[in-house]
Amino acid sequence: MKNRLLLNAMLLLLVAGIAAFLYFKPKKVEEKPTEFRLSTLKPEDIKRVEVRLRKGTPVVMERDGEQWFLTAPFRARADNFEARRLADLVRAVSIEKLPATDLARFELEPPLATVILDQQTFTFGTLNRMLKMQYVLTGDAVYMVNPQYAQAIPPQPERMADNRLWTTPEQQIVGVELPRFKVEQVEGNWVVTPKPPITPSQDDLNRFIDEWKLASGTLTEPAKLKPGKDQALVRMKDGKSVTVNLASRDPEYILIRADEGLQYHLSRETARRMFEPNWR
Structure with a gap:
C-alpha cells in the first residue's frame, strides 16, 4: 500500500515537473526573413520621374515645389497622386536578392518597363505567379516586390495628366x-x-x-x-x-x-x- 502511494506521488511530481518545464520553457522567437531595400532614396526627395515602356510613349515628369508637371511627351500639370505612386517605388522591399544574371528568364532583357527616379533606374520584368511578386532589377541585383508598384506605371501618358480644369x-x-x-x-x-x-x-x-x-x-x-x-x-x-x-x-x-x-x-x-x- 505504501509502495503504491509512493509511486503515485512520484508520478504526480513527474507530471508537475514536466508541466512546469513546458510552461516556463523559453518560447522560440521566430526569426523574420531578411528584407532588402531597393533604394536609399526618399519619396519626398524625388524631383524627376521618367517612365519607358517596351511598347509605348516615354513619359517624363518633374516636380516644382509641391506640384508635379508632365514635360514629355506633352506639357501639362501632372496628377500629383499618380506621380507620388511612382515615387513610392523607393520604399519597396524584397525578401529575395538574386544576382543580375540570365535576365531574359525574368523578362528583364528587354524589360516590360523602366522607371527612373532621379538617378536610380528600376526595370520591371515578369510576375512570379506562384509567389505573386514582380521581378525588378536595380543596381546589380534582381528583387521580387509587391506588384502594386508595377500597377502605378501609366500605360498611356494621358493617365498622368491632371484632369482638373484649374490649378488651386x-x-x-x-x-x-x-x-x-x-x-x-x-x-x-x-x-x-x-x-x-x-x-x-x-x-x-x-x-x-x-x-x-x-x-x-x-x-x-x-x-x-x-x-x-x-x-x-x-x-x-x-x-x-x-x-x-x-x-x-x-x-x-x-x-x-x-x-x-x-x-x-x-x-x-x-x-x-x-x-x-x-x-x-
Whole structure:
C-alpha cells in the first residue's frame, strides 16, 4: 500500500515537473526573413520621374515645389497622386536578392518597363505567379516586390495628366461669362445678367460657380480640335482671366484651354451643369 502511494506521488511530481518545464520553457522567437531595400532614396526627395515602356510613349515628369508637371511627351500639370505612386517605388522591399544574371528568364532583357527616379533606374520584368511578386532589377541585383508598384506605371501618358480644369489658385473664381449670360460677384453676392426668367437663389449661384471651380474631366490631352464658337470667360480673384472654348458637344463635351494648349473631356452631365444650369 505504501509502495503504491509512493509511486503515485512520484508520478504526480513527474507530471508537475514536466508541466512546469513546458510552461516556463523559453518560447522560440521566430526569426523574420531578411528584407532588402531597393533604394536609399526618399519619396519626398524625388524631383524627376521618367517612365519607358517596351511598347509605348516615354513619359517624363518633374516636380516644382509641391506640384508635379508632365514635360514629355506633352506639357501639362501632372496628377500629383499618380506621380507620388511612382515615387513610392523607393520604399519597396524584397525578401529575395538574386544576382543580375540570365535576365531574359525574368523578362528583364528587354524589360516590360523602366522607371527612373532621379538617378536610380528600376526595370520591371515578369510576375512570379506562384509567389505573386514582380521581378525588378536595380543596381546589380534582381528583387521580387509587391506588384502594386508595377500597377502605378501609366500605360498611356494621358493617365498622368491632371484632369482638373484649374490649378488651386485659379479656383478662386469671381465671375463666369457665357454667350447668353454672366454670373459675377458684386459686393459679396452673386449677380446674374441679364436677369433670367427664373430668379436663382444665392445657393443656386454658389452651386453654379462651384461646378466651374471644381470642374474635372475624364481625360486631358494636347489640344487637337479647333476652338468652337461657344466660349466662357472665367475671371479669378487675382485679376487673371482665362478663356475656355467649347470644341465639341457630341459624343462628349470637350473644352479647350488655349493658354495651356490642352483639351479636357467632360461628361455630358458635368458640362450641362456648367453651361446650361437648370435656372436658365
